[in-house]
Amino acid sequence: MSHENRNTSDLKSDKVKDYSKYFDFSDAKLISQEDGKSTYRIKGRNIQINAAPSYRDEKQRGKEDVQVLYDFAIPDDMQEFGQGKYYLIATYGCQMNEHDTEVMRGLFEQMGYRSTEDKHVADVILLNTCAIRENAEDKVFGELGHLKALKAEKPDLVLGVCGCMSQEEAVVNRIMQKHPFVDIIFGTHNIHRLPVLLKDAYFNKEMVVEVWSKEGDIIENLPKKREGIRAWVNIMYGCDKFCTYCIVPYTRGKERSRRPQDVLAEVRELARQGFQEITLLGQNVNAYGKDFEDIAYTFGDLMDDIRKIDVPRIRFTTSHPRDFDDHLIEVLGKGGNLVEHIHLPVQAGNTEVLKRMSRKYSREQYLELVRKIKAAVPNAVLTTDIIVGFPGETAEQFEDTLSLYDEVGFDFAFTFIYSPREGTPAADMEDNVSMEEKKHRLYRLNELVNKHSKLSNERLLNTVVEVLVEGESRTNADVLAGRTRSNKLIHFTGDKSLVGKMVNVQVTHAQTWILKGEIVAQPIQLSI
Template identity: 70%
Template sequence: MNEQQRKEQNILQSDDEAKNLKRIQELSSDDLISHYFQTTYEPTAPSLKEAKKRGKSETEVHYDFTIPEDIQGIGARKKFQIRTYGCQMNEHDTEVMAGILTEMGYESTTDQHEADIILLNTCAIRENAENKVFGELGHLKSLKRENPGLLLGVCGCMSQEEAVVNRIKQKHPFVDLVFGTHNIHRLPQLVKEALFSKEMVLEVWSKEGDIIENLPRVRKGKIKGWVNIMYGCDKFCTYCIVPYTRGKERSRVPHDIIQEVRAMAAEGYKEITLLGQNVNAYGKDLDYEYSLGDLMDELRKIDIPRIRFTTSHPRDFDERLIEVLSKGGNMLDHIHLPVQSGSTEVLKRMSRKYTRERYLDLVQQIREAMPNATLTTDIIVGFPNETEEQFEETMTLVEEVGFEAAYTFIYSKREGTPAANMEDNVPMDVKKARLKRLNELVNRQSKEAMAKYEGEVVDVLVEGVSKNNDEVLAGYTARNKVVNFKGPKTAIGQIVQVKIQESKTWSLNGEMVETIEVK
C-alpha cells in the first residue's frame, strides 16, 4: 500500500469529521471525496401530491439549534451572496440564512465575482417572479463556467414546486444545491454536502417542518426589523400556491415572540413588523386560546415605538384585534387588508370565504374604532371569467373604502392550484385595460390622500439618505407614507418631526422641525 492509499484508507475509517475536513485538502482523489460525502446523503424532491396533505401530528418546537463543530469554520476566508425575491417572509428567511453562513465563517459580499456561494431565495406567487429567477440562472451559468468552485443554490418557495425542481434538474444542471422553505436550519449540512458532491444536492420537504428557535440572524441595520410569528397558511385560495410551498399554519409560542421583541427593543430598534402568510390566524393552532390580538396587547407594553403586522386575511380580522389596535400607542393605525376582488361571485371562485358585504362591514368596524386609519390592499384583476360588471364592483369598492394604496396585479396562473384548471374567456388585452383603469383610480386616491398632509407636522422614522439624492434624508410616517427632507445625518435611525411642504402621488417632501429634539 503506497502513501496515497494509506491516506485514503484513514479518511474512510475515521469517525472524526473535523480532522477529515482538514485532511481532505491533502487528497487528489475526487472520487474518494464524492464517495465519502454522499454515503450519508439521501436526495428528496418536492411532491405536490404530498404537499397537499395535511397531517394531524402536532408541530414540535426545538431550541437546540447548533452548527456542528466540523462545519463552523468551513467558510473561513470565503464569501456568500444571497439574492432575495418576493415577500417580507423571504427577506426574513434571508436574514436567517445569512446568520447561519456567518456562523460558519463566511462573509457577506455584494460582488458576485467575489462570492464562493450564491443563493437565490425565490418567490412562487407569480409567473413573472419565476421568470426572473430562471433568467438570473442563465446569467449565472457563465459565472459558474468562469469559477467552477462557485457553489450555486436555489431555495425558497419555487424550490417547493415539483415542476420547478424538475426544470432545474433538466435545464440548469450546473446548480449545486436546491432546498426548500421547511429545512433552512439544515443549511450547514447541505452546504457541506454540496461542496464535496459531484451531483446536485437536493433536499425539499413536502411535509412541513417543526418550528426551530434560536436560529442566528443577520438583520439589515438596527432601525426596522421583522419578527416571524407563524408559518404557513390553511386558507387554500384557489389562485395561491403558498399553502403548498409554505405548508400548514404553525404558530410560534407567545413567550418566544415576546422575548425576541424585547431583545430588539433593548438593541434600539424603532419598528418591528410581525410576519405570517396569514398573520391574523396566529394562535388558532395552539392548544390554548390565544390570538393575534392577545399577542399585540402584550407587545403594546414593550418600549418600542412602532409595531406593524402583515399580511392579514379579512376572514380572521376579529373584534379583539380591532380593540387592541384602537388603544394606539405603538399600535399603528395603518392596516394592510387584502381584498383581491370587490365582487362576491369572484371572491367565491377565489375561495376567499367572505363576501363584498362582509368586507365592507369589517372596514366600517375598523373605521368606527380608528377613524383616521389608513387602509391599503391587494387586488387581482382578470381572474378567470371575470365579467365587466364584476370588475366594476371592484372599482366601486376601491372608491367606497378609500384605499390610499394598493398592490394590483393581473391574475397569474400557478400550476397545481385549482384556478389553473378554470376556463378563462377574458382576453389579455381586456385584462391589461382593466388594470390600467384600476391603477388610475388608486393613483388618484393616493394623490388626494397625500395632499391632506401639506402643512402638517408628522413623525418620521428616518431610514437613511434618499435613493436619488445623498443630500436628502428619507423615512416613513406611522401610516407608512414616504417622506423626503433635508436634515442632519445624525437623524438616521431616529424618529423626527417633519413639516410637510409638498405632496406627490406616492411621497411627501418636507423640512425637519429644527426646534424639536431628535427622539
C-alpha cells in the same frame, strides 16, 4: 404542539424513495440508495436527492405533531468552514423571504463566511425565490442563465436555489434537467439544514436536492443577521386558507404558530438592541394561535402584549379579512406603538368572484370589517391587494372592484393581472378574460389607485408628521428619506446624524407617491 427536543440537523424523511416517478428523467440512472438518500446520474452529473417536492403531499393537512425545537447549533465541522470565503444571497418576493434571508445570513456568518454584493467575489451564491407570480420565476431562471458562465469560470462556486420556487415539482424538475450546474436546491421548511447541505454539495461535488413537502418543525434560536433600524419577526408559518389562485399553502405548508413566550422574548431583545420598528410576519398573521391546543391565545392577545414593549412602532403583515376579529380591532384601537396602517388584501370587489377565489367572505362582509376598523381606529390607513381578470370575471364584476375601492378609500393597492399557477385549483379554470382586457382593467384600476393616493397625500399638506429617518434619498444624497406611521415615504433636508431617529416633519408638498417637507422643532398638530 409538542416541545420535544430532537436533533435539528436530522433529515425529516420517511424512507428511501424512487424519485424517478416525480421527475421526467429521460436519461437518469439510479446509482445508489442509502441513508435516506437516492443518487442519480443525469446529464453527466450526480444528483443526490434527500427529499423532493410533491403537490399531492403538499395539499394534505395531516395532524402529525409539529415540534418546537430549541437545540439548534452549527455542526462542529462547519463552524469555521467559511473562513476566508464570501456569500451572496439574492432575495426575491415578500417580507417573509427577506426574513428567511436574514436567517441564512446568520447561518453563513456563524460558519465564518463574510457577505459580498459582488458575484465574482462570492464563493456561495443563493437565489432565495418567490413563486407567487410567473414573472418572479422568469427572473430567477433568467439569473440562472447569467450565472451559468460564472460557474464555468469558477467551478468551485457553490450555486443554490431555495425558497418558494423550490417547493414546486415542476421547478425542481426544470432545474435538474436544464440547469444541472446548480449545486443545492432546498425549500422553505428546512432552512436550518443549510450548513449540512452546503457541506454535502462542497465535498461530494454533486447536486444536492432536499425539499420537504411536509412542514418542518418550528426551530427556535436560529441565528439572524439584521441590518438597519427595522426588524422583521416571524410569528407563524404557513397558511390554511387555500385561495384558489394561490400557491403559498403548498410552498409554505400548514399554519404553525410560534409560542407566545418565544415571540415576546425576541421582540424584547430587539427593543433592547434599539430597533425602532418591528413588523410581525406571517402568511396570515391574524390566524396566529388557532393551532394552539393547550392555551387560548390569539393574535389580538399577542398584539396587546407587544404594545407594552418599548418599541416605537409595531406593524404586521399580512392579514386575512376572514380572521380579522373584534378583539384584534379593539386592541388596535388602543394605539400607542401599534401603527394606524393596516394592509388588508381584498383581491376583488364582487362577491361571486370572491367565492370563486375561495376568499370565504363577501363584499358586504369586507365593507363591514372596514367600518369596524375605522370606528375603532379613526386615523386608520388601509392598503390592499387586488387581482384583475380572474377566470370568469365579467366587466360588471370588475366595476364592483372599482366601486369598492372608492367606497373604502384605500391609500394604496398592489395590483396584479391574474396568471395561473400550476398546482392551484384556479389553474384548471377557464382563463376566459383576454390579456388585452386584463391590461385595460389593470390600467383603469391603477388610475383609481393613483387618484386616491394623491388625495390621501394632499390631506397631509401643512400638517406635522412623525417620521422614522431611514437614510439618504436614493436620488439625492443631500436629502433624507423616512416613513410616517402610515408608511408614507417623505423626503426632507436634514443632517445624516438623524438616520435611525424619529423627527417631526411639516408636509410642504404632496405628490402621488411621495411627500416632501421640512423638519420642525415641535409638532403643532401631529398627524400620521
